[in-house]
Amino acid sequence: MIDSVELQRNNTLGLFLNNSYYSAASYAVNSGILTLYTYYLVNYFETGTNEYVHNLLSFANNEINSFGVKINNPFILNHINDLESVNIAVDRYFEARELYNAAVDYYNESNIPDALYNLAFMYVRLETSNTWLDLKDSFNDNLSIEFSQDLLKDLALSRIETAGDMITYAESVESSYYTDNAWDLLGISEEAYNGGNYIYSIFESLRSLANANLAMQLRGVTEEVVDERIELSDKLARENINLVQSNGLIPIIAISYYEYSQTFKESDPATALLFLEYSKQFALLSSQMVNSMGLGDLTFGMASQKEVGVQLLALLLGVVLGIGLVFSLLLRSLL
Structure with missing residues (x-):
């Protein structure tokens, strides 16, 4: 596992130097997950008891709740690209919550390896959520808009209805793994909507679609x-x-999915198509949100794609690769 972590870190740096910033970020995150998971496994096998895992879960629950207070507060947007950063931060936070719940379920089933993996995934997801929030403060413009999820309630409901109609039509032609997955994602979206988590609801609706x-x-x-x-x-x-870029916005999520799709074109065409579909759906999200918030008449200062990518990778490399380096050294001392 340690060698795999180091390989992923090297791949991350290679992608970064090749200007594939968002793909590099994905590799960095995967490296962090694998590193932390290995660290947890080593500690678990050393202690030989489930108390170690129980304590990890208790601490993780506190972390999730504490960060939830931060992520659910209104945000001040001073650049329109802050909107994408906040969107991704909120989405990653709710993914972290789902991962925590999965870890608890695995623990209750005495499936310790999967519990620890989901915990590792949860912590890295939580760190990436915080990283996206930090990125929000990297852009500067003349805006000062208080943003809360309530502004997106109507858009979230519209996306649920659109996804539901499309799944029904697709399933009337032929049911498949992808229609089943679409229904599952739509169920998550509806649950998020009913809980007032409109950003997460929109994200899951778009993935469902x-x-x-x-x-x-x-x-x-x-x-x-x-x-x-x-x-x-x-x-x-x-x-x-x-x-979208011609209108002064940078669709960070769409660019991320687009870059990531390129890595699967030869090895896994279906996965490449899926991420391209994600890219198409998410590309228009910021402009739709801007219109939903009544800001369609504003003009926005431009931030280049490279500027966004470099800022993101600087943060992610500091957080995730830093974790990877520390734990890799620690693991070598333990094994």
Whole structure:
């Protein structure tokens, strides 16, 4: 595992130097998860008791609740790209909560390895959420807008309805893994909506819609047609990203998904298509949110994609790779 962590860290730096900032961030996160998981396993096998895991869960619960207070407060946006940063931070926080709940379930089932893995994943997700919040303060413009999730309630409901209609249509043609996954994601979205967590609801609705679209795209296609679908989806994703950027916004999430899709084009075309679908759906999210908040007439100061990427990676490398280095050294001393 240690060698795998070091390999991922080297891959991260290689992607960063190649200007693939968001893919590099994904590799950095994966490195952090694997490192922390290995650290937990070593400590668990050394102690030989479940009390160690129980204490980890108790501490994690406090961390989740404490960060929840921070993430649920209104935010002041002084640059429109702050909106994407806050969106991702909120989404990552709720993912961390789901991972914590999964860890508790695995612990109660005496499945300690999976409990520890989900705990490691949870902590890194929580750190990335905090990193996105820090990134919010990196942009400067002349805005001063108080932002709360309540402003997005109508948009969240609209996205739920759109996703539900698309899944129903896709399933009427042919049920598949992707339609089943779409229903699961829509259920999470509806639960988040009912709890007032509108950003998380929107994210899960868009992922649900992407899965439904993919179910339609992959229905009865040959390998040659899949390649054509990838080429078309790639083109549409880039067009959506360029359209949004021409209006002064940087669709950080969409660019992230787009870059990540490129790593799967040869090895896993279906996964490449899925992330391209995510990119297409999320590209327009910020502009839709801006309009939903009644800010459509504003003009925005530009921040370059490279500027955003460098700031993000500087933060992630400091948080995640720093964790990886420390724990790698610690693990070598233990093994």
